Structure formats: C-alpha cells, structure tokens
Amino acid sequence: MVRYIGIGLLAGICFASSVFASEKIQFRIDQILGSLEDRQLAEQLGYYREQMVTGIESWCMEQAECRPELLSVHDLSAFITLINKNESEMRLKILFDRVLKRFRDTDWGRKILNHREIFLKDFNAWCSTRSLECASGRLSEELLADYMHQWNPVSQPLQAAVSQSKNTGPLLPEPYWSCYDFVNDxxxxxxxxxxxxxxxxxxxxxxxxxxxxxxxxxxxxxxxxxxxxxxxxxxxxxxxxxxxxxxxxxxxxxxxxxxxxxxxxxxxxxxxxxxxxxxxxxxxxxxxxxxxxxxxxxxxxxxxxxxxxxxxxxxxxxxxxxxxxxxxxxxxxxxxxxxxxxxxxxxxxxxxxxxxxxxxxxxxxxxxxxxxxxxxxxxxxxxxxxxxxxxxxxxxxxxxxxxxxxxxxxxxxxxxxxxxxxxxxxxxxxxxxxxxx
Structure with missing residues (x-):
C-alpha cells in the first residue's frame, strides 16, 4: 500500500510540474506568434498548436530543467515538420514519454524504458485489435497507461531481448553500396x-x-x-x-x-x-x-x-x-x-x-x-x-x-x-x- 501511495504522490508531483511547464510553453508560443511577420507561418503554427505543445512537453521531460523561454520560431517550425511527417508515430512516442515520466525513477518504469522499442511494437500489435480506441486523435494517455500496467516486463519476448542484450557491443550496419579503398587526404x-x-x-x-x-x-x-x-x-x-x-x-x-x-x-x-x-x-x-x-x-x-x-x-x-x-x-x-x-x-x-x-x-x-x-x-x-x-x-x-x-x-x-x-x-x-x- 505504501508503495502505491508513493507512486501516486510521484504522479501528482509530475502532473503539477507538467501543468506548469505547459503554461510556460503556451506563453512562449503566444510570444512568438505575436512577433511573427510571416502570417502564413503564423497560421501554420496556430493550426498545429496542440500537437506542438505536446511535442515540446516531451522535450521538457528530457531536461533537468525546462526553459521554454529559450524556444525560437526555428524550433517550432522543426517540431511541426516532424509531427506532420508521421503524426501517429510521433504522437505515440510523445504519449509514451509523458506516461512513463511519472514512473521513470521506479524499477518497473526503467525496465519499460530500457525496452521501449519492444513495448511500442507490442502495443501497436495490441492496438490493431482495438482500432476504435487507438484511432488517430483518440489515443489517450489513460489507454497507454492501462496497457503499460498490464504489460509484463518479464514476458517471454522481453526475456528473449534481455538474453540477446548480454552481447552489449556495438551493432555495425551492413554497407548500403559497394566499398572501395579509402584514399588519404x-x-x-x-x-x-x-x-x-x-x-x-x-x-x-x-x-x-x-x-x-x-x-x-x-x-x-x-x-x-x-x-x-x-x-x-x-x-x-x-x-x-x-x-x-x-x-x-x-x-x-x-x-x-x-x-x-x-x-x-x-x-x-x-x-x-x-x-x-x-x-x-x-x-x-x-x-x-x-x-x-x-x-x-x-x-x-x-x-x-x-x-x-x-x-x-x-x-x-x-x-x-x-x-x-x-x-x-x-x-x-x-x-x-x-x-x-x-x-x-x-x-x-x-x-x-x-x-x-x-x-x-x-x-x-x-x-x-x-x-x-x-x-x-x-x-x-x-x-x-x-x-x-x-x-x-x-x-x-x-x-x-x-x-x-x-x-x-x-x-x-x-x-x-x-x-x-x-x-x-x-x-x-x-x-x-x-x-x-
């Protein structure tokens, strides 16, 4: 019981911190929009505002200290490009980071973080059987969090990955094209x-x-x-x-x-x-x-x-x-x-x-x-x-x-x-x- 109370408190603290960060992000976006002379870009930033805030929150969660005041219009344009390029994949990654942020300092959270690619692959397979819940625009933090709690870090696929990870050396790529001798200088x-x-x-x-x-x-x-x-x-x-x-x-x-x-x-x-x-x-x-x-x-x-x-x-x-x-x-x-x-x-x-x-x-x-x-x-x-x-x-x-x-x-x-x-x-x-x- 104490453990779950502790996790609840941690989640509450992170939620409050996230709300504060979100307000600072919104304020910074308003500042940039107010000073933009390029109206076409301003309209684009306004259209993607919600997704952009979520993307910037992901950046904040990867920082010891979040400082949205440092964001520039150059940064916001790049966020839009990435989100627009593959919106569903980016949204899933952002949601994953936001949910796991609450528990990143627990052993359970770390096991998921260290095997994020396996988790997301399993989640996508699970989602394919629940198309309505996982439809673009409807996927929620609550759904992802529920699945995260159900996902067993000692499941068979993860055990296989752990055994493979005992080889902890580099994984070099294969050549994309023929290799020719390098010539000095x-x-x-x-x-x-x-x-x-x-x-x-x-x-x-x-x-x-x-x-x-x-x-x-x-x-x-x-x-x-x-x-x-x-x-x-x-x-x-x-x-x-x-x-x-x-x-x-x-x-x-x-x-x-x-x-x-x-x-x-x-x-x-x-x-x-x-x-x-x-x-x-x-x-x-x-x-x-x-x-x-x-x-x-x-x-x-x-x-x-x-x-x-x-x-x-x-x-x-x-x-x-x-x-x-x-x-x-x-x-x-x-x-x-x-x-x-x-x-x-x-x-x-x-x-x-x-x-x-x-x-x-x-x-x-x-x-x-x-x-x-x-x-x-x-x-x-x-x-x-x-x-x-x-x-x-x-x-x-x-x-x-x-x-x-x-x-x-x-x-x-x-x-x-x-x-x-x-x-x-x-x-x-x-x-x-x-x-x-």
Missing part, C-alpha cells in the same frame, strides 16, 4: 545508395589501418564552412595521432546548404536521414576494408557540427562510443527522434563560450549545450566533461586537443537490463582545471 566519393553519394575528406595510412585495429572518428564542420575546418578544430597533431595508431578520420562535405549544413538542423529537412546513412556506409566500409576497432567509433564537431555530433550520439547509438560537442549541443526537437540503443550511455565532452557571445543568428550555443547536458543528466549513467569558457564563437587550441583526450579512451558498451535496473546518476564534471581552459 583526398575527397573520396562515398556512395550509399542508388542515387545518393557524397564527397568525404578522409585521413588514413592504409598500411597501418590494416595492421592495427584503430578508431574511426567523424568530424562534422560548422555553418558556412567546409571540411577544412578540421585543421582549426582538431589540428594536425590530433589527426596525425589517430592515423599513426591505425585510425581513420572522416570529414564529410555538407549535404545541405552551408548555412545549415546538416539536414537535422533545418526545419524543412530535419526528418531526412541522409547524413546518417552516409555515416553508416563509412562505418560499414571502414570495418569491411580495414577491420577497425568497432568499440572506438567517435563523433566530433564544432558549431553546427557539434549539434550533428550530439544527434549522432542519439540516432547512431548502435555504434557511437563517445562524442565531442564544441559549441554545439542539442536542439529541442531531438526529443521526437528515437534513440537506436537507449542502453548505450556514451561519454561526452561538451564545451561552449559566454552566453550572448557564443552564438549565431539562429542558435545560442550556451543554451543548446546545456540542453544536451540536461538530457544526459536526466538519462543518468553517462560520463560528461563540461567546459564553460570566457569566449565567443571560437575555440582555444588546448580545448580542441582536450576533447580528443577525454573521449579517446571510451569503449562502446550497452548496459544489460540488470545493470540499468537501479538508476545511477550521470558523472558530470564541470570546468576541471586539467580538461578546461
């Missing part, structure tokens, strides 16, 4: 589909790569830049160090316009996965051709590239062991995107400059970086180094190297179900003298 045309290819600058010593199992490192450049930004962010010394140990550094050319070089940043293209299919092809070919250390696949980037690296940690968590986000972070609509492997708690180096100075017209990087910190803190288990520096939208050389030093020893591992049954706080270190300058 040249633009390699990487084909990842019948009509899809992209140039990627690659750094490799083929002989060493074949003899040693080295890491694979992605570098994603910032807005209005190109791959050559890698020299100013990682520097020759880091690139040479990686190559000497048989590693491979890949720096993709932008797939989208230079102002928003990665698809996930642009509200109109945020649902496209081209950049991630390219990343998959690079990982698959690196493994096939050079037998990389598949436990050491890292993503790094500055500015827009730092945001892209944060997205890689979520959307390619099947194989990413660690990220470095230099003046990057995450955008609010990331909360609507499924994590490949929610039991992968990657290591993260996050650095940003002074609020108001480390910014570009669409993004305040102190806020997006702290949003990423808040998300990883909410999830627990992660190991973070957070460096807040007195600077603008630049990066001190020593910090560049320290980002690599912090992530390079990370090895990929997904935690087994029994390891995540008891919540463990994330290890967050801030402004450590050795790591931050």
């Amino acid at each position: 040249k633009d390699n045309t990487i084909r990842y589909g019948w009509l899809y290819w992209r140039d990627v600058r690659i750094f490799i010593d083929p002989e060493k790569a074949r003899k040693k199992q080295g890491p694979l490192v992605y570098y994603w450049h910032g807005s209005n830049e190109d791959w050559s930004q890698i020299y100013r962010v990682l520097g020759h010394s880091v690139i040479d160090e990686i190559v000497r140990e048989g590693g491979i550094v890949v720096a993709p050319h932008a797939g989208a316009p230079k102002a928003l070089p990665w698809y996930i940043m642009n509200p109109s293209t945020t649902g496209l996965e081209n950049d991630y299919y390219l990343a998959d092809q690079l990982a698959a070919c690196a493994e096939q051709l050079y037998d990389i250390d598949e436990r050491r696949i890292y993503s790094m980037g500055f500015s827009a590239g730092g945001i892209q690296s944060a997205a890689m940690g979520r959307l390619r968590s099947n194989y990413i062991a660690a990220i470095a986000s230099y003046s990057g972070g995450q955008l609010p609509w990331f909360s609507l995107l499924f994590s490949q492997a929610p039991d992968n708690y990657y290591r993260a180096y996050i650095t940003y400059g002074t609020r108001g100075e480390d910014k570009v017209p669409l993004v305040e990087f102190a806020d997006t970086s702290e949003s990423l910190v808040g998300y990883l803190e909410w999830r627990g288990f992660h190991e973070l180094m957070v460096c807040q520096q007195s600077r603008g939208h630049t990066l001190p050389y020593r910090s560049m190297r320290q980002g690599w030093e912090f992530i390079k020893d990370a090895r990929y591992q997904r935690l087994a179900s029994e390891q995540t049954a008891e919540f463990r706080k994330a290890s967050i270190k801030r402004n450590e003298k050795y790591w931050c300058y």
Whole structure:
C-alpha cells in the first residue's frame, strides 16, 4: 500500500510540474506568434498548436530543467515538420514519454524504458485489435497507461531481448553500396545508395589501418564552412595521432546548404536521414576494408557540427562510443527522434563560450549545450566533461586537443537490463582545471 501511495504522490508531483511547464510553453508560443511577420507561418503554427505543445512537453521531460523561454520560431517550425511527417508515430512516442515520466525513477518504469522499442511494437500489435480506441486523435494517455500496467516486463519476448542484450557491443550496419579503398587526404566519393553519394575528406595510412585495429572518428564542420575546418578544430597533431595508431578520420562535405549544413538542423529537412546513412556506409566500409576497432567509433564537431555530433550520439547509438560537442549541443526537437540503443550511455565532452557571445543568428550555443547536458543528466549513467569558457564563437587550441583526450579512451558498451535496473546518476564534471581552459 505504501508503495502505491508513493507512486501516486510521484504522479501528482509530475502532473503539477507538467501543468506548469505547459503554461510556460503556451506563453512562449503566444510570444512568438505575436512577433511573427510571416502570417502564413503564423497560421501554420496556430493550426498545429496542440500537437506542438505536446511535442515540446516531451522535450521538457528530457531536461533537468525546462526553459521554454529559450524556444525560437526555428524550433517550432522543426517540431511541426516532424509531427506532420508521421503524426501517429510521433504522437505515440510523445504519449509514451509523458506516461512513463511519472514512473521513470521506479524499477518497473526503467525496465519499460530500457525496452521501449519492444513495448511500442507490442502495443501497436495490441492496438490493431482495438482500432476504435487507438484511432488517430483518440489515443489517450489513460489507454497507454492501462496497457503499460498490464504489460509484463518479464514476458517471454522481453526475456528473449534481455538474453540477446548480454552481447552489449556495438551493432555495425551492413554497407548500403559497394566499398572501395579509402584514399588519404583526398575527397573520396562515398556512395550509399542508388542515387545518393557524397564527397568525404578522409585521413588514413592504409598500411597501418590494416595492421592495427584503430578508431574511426567523424568530424562534422560548422555553418558556412567546409571540411577544412578540421585543421582549426582538431589540428594536425590530433589527426596525425589517430592515423599513426591505425585510425581513420572522416570529414564529410555538407549535404545541405552551408548555412545549415546538416539536414537535422533545418526545419524543412530535419526528418531526412541522409547524413546518417552516409555515416553508416563509412562505418560499414571502414570495418569491411580495414577491420577497425568497432568499440572506438567517435563523433566530433564544432558549431553546427557539434549539434550533428550530439544527434549522432542519439540516432547512431548502435555504434557511437563517445562524442565531442564544441559549441554545439542539442536542439529541442531531438526529443521526437528515437534513440537506436537507449542502453548505450556514451561519454561526452561538451564545451561552449559566454552566453550572448557564443552564438549565431539562429542558435545560442550556451543554451543548446546545456540542453544536451540536461538530457544526459536526466538519462543518468553517462560520463560528461563540461567546459564553460570566457569566449565567443571560437575555440582555444588546448580545448580542441582536450576533447580528443577525454573521449579517446571510451569503449562502446550497452548496459544489460540488470545493470540499468537501479538508476545511477550521470558523472558530470564541470570546468576541471586539467580538461578546461
């Protein structure tokens, strides 16, 4: 009885918190609508208002502290794009997050969270026999909560998944297209589909790569830049160090316009996965051709590239062991995107400059970086180094190297179900003298 009273109190507290967050979200949307000169966009925002509020609440639930006042019209447009692209799937995910939020700190809730994909598959199968209750627009939190309570975390399908999860290593993709030898310090045309290819600058010593199992490192450049930004962010010394140990550094050319070089940043293209299919092809070919250390696949980037690296940690968590986000972070609509492997708690180096100075017209990087910190803190288990520096939208050389030093020893591992049954706080270190300058 005490246990159920405790759960009831927890649900009540979360409900009150959710109501307060909802009021703040509504107020912020009204502010943005009141200042919009684009009336067509204002009408669209008004039409999707209810779904948008629900989507933003999902973001709030993934934060240690929800701050809707930081939302921009750019953010709201992206929420609309994702919700409109697959409204039923997004609505189900949002409802799942909202219901589970009430019980996320219980053992029962954690077991469901760690097997979310299995749960949602079972729920959809159950819903197919109850089409009226589950019809679009009628699916309610109450129905999902009822099913969640009926769903047995020790059912046969879940037991099978748990036994499979004992293999907690990375899950590398198969190549989408034929693999060809990488050429050092040249633009390699990487084909990842019948009509899809992209140039990627690659750094490799083929002989060493074949003899040693080295890491694979992605570098994603910032807005209005190109791959050559890698020299100013990682520097020759880091690139040479990686190559000497048989590693491979890949720096993709932008797939989208230079102002928003990665698809996930642009509200109109945020649902496209081209950049991630390219990343998959690079990982698959690196493994096939050079037998990389598949436990050491890292993503790094500055500015827009730092945001892209944060997205890689979520959307390619099947194989990413660690990220470095230099003046990057995450955008609010990331909360609507499924994590490949929610039991992968990657290591993260996050650095940003002074609020108001480390910014570009669409993004305040102190806020997006702290949003990423808040998300990883909410999830627990992660190991973070957070460096807040007195600077603008630049990066001190020593910090560049320290980002690599912090992530390079990370090895990929997904935690087994029994390891995540008891919540463990994330290890967050801030402004450590050795790591931050």
